[in-house]
Amino acid sequence: MLVILTYNLLITLAFIIYIPVIIWKMVSQGKYRSQFWQRFGYIKKQEGTKTTNAPVIWIHAVSVGETIAISSVAAELKKKHPHSTLVFTTVTDTGQQVARKVITNADLFSYLPVDLPRAVRRFVRRIRPDILVLTESEFWPNLIRITKEEGGQVILANGRISDSSYKKYTYLGPIWQQTLANIDYFAMQSEQDVKRIINLGADPQKVTNSGNTKFDQLSASATPELSQQLYQDFSLNQSDLIWGAGSTHPGEEEQLLVVYSQLQKESPTLLLILAPRHIDRAGDIIKLFADKGIETVCRTTLNNRNPREHRVIILDTIGELSTVYLIADLVFVGGSLVPWGGHNILEPAAVGKPTLFGPHMFNFVDITRLMLDAKAVIQVQNHEELTVQIRGLLADSDKRKELGQRAKETVQKNQGASQRVAEIVGFYLHR
Secondary structure (H helix, E strand, O other), rough: OOHHHHHHHHHHHHHHHHHHHHHHHHHHHHOOOOOHHHHOOOHHHHHHOOOOOOOOOEEEOOHHHHHHHHHHHHHHHHHHOOEEEEEEOOOOOHHHHHHHHOOOOOOOOOOOOOOOHHHHHHHHHHOOEEEEEOOOOOHHHHHHHHHHOOOEEEEEEEEEEOHHHHHHHHOOOHHHHHHOOOOOEEOOOOOOHHHHHHHOOOHHHHHHOOOOOOHHOOOHHHHHHHHHHHHHHOOOOOOOEEEEEEEEOOHHHHHHHHHHHHHHHHHEEEOOOOOOOOHHHHHHHHHHOOOOOOEEEHHHHHHOOOOOHHOOOOOOOOOOHHHHHHHEEEEEEEEOOOOOOOOHHHHHHHHOOOEEEEOOOOOOOOHHHHHHOOOEEEEEHHHHHHHHHHHHHHHHHHHHHHHHHHHHHHHOOOOOHHHHHHHHHHHHHHO
């Protein structure tokens, strides 16, 4: 009890300290307004109240990547339990927007309430979940504890313990041990994650390596019809040479600008579609390229304008990056030339695209190692090496095709995690 009281005191103080930031963002940026009360567990009665005996499955993913990764699990669960009520929550705005696009069978979308006891209990009692499926590393003590107290079961799906998290969790002591004890089962991404969660205190009998659901994404939707539609939407031809750069960060666009400036001189028809991780930075990136004499156009203002007049398109839309990879001849995945930790390299790999990334991939260690061991991707150490590698790929279409095919086959060999996770959830749902 003392452990819970101490945690609740600390998180309440942290929330009070953060209140001025929330108010400032609401006033200056318009954030939090539409979902302010959801953060305290308030949802409409007709949306949340359980009125039938059908099971309620609650899936929570923090943001965009986790939402996309768990979407195939959501689909499997709804297929296996068609009469269930599916509730889907996120933390971030972008995660919520993507969820409403990719989780097509959810009955209720909401933001996760702040991990304050009253807010969490209010939400849990409103939706009355039979099972809560947390993704990757969403270990919220009150969320997990109160769900259990209210009669729900808790599963960690696609569980992941990063290097930095592993060190942090070892210092959390009793509250961490109690949180782990309240989780019914841990479906982890890899053997390393299995070992780490057990070392941190999880019951080995409740842990398995179910694989990474990210391998199950996207490839099924990669149809010739969709590709053709994208060419039309972007006013491009299949003969155009397209370099896709996804999920880029500050400090990285400057390097990609240098790479593109050099390559475009050698390959004048090369067109770059650049997708910043945060689309509100589109204006800054346009200015960055314009200062170097490279005109750009945003996806949202493209309309019927000819991109060949610009050569660079800034993707300022939510949830479109994975489909844009379909028309790219090669792809660079960002967050990796700067020490951010990288982003999902499986999305372009799954659709057979030559995929490159930088040295900083510490958030995707297992995936990176697997793909590199299969010689299915290319890792570079800096933007100079990136220039050399892209130059070689642009000059050799057979090499691009071979690398892309190897990447696609590697992804396909590692698929099936979503079905395994859905089976685990189904087992606990009917206990």
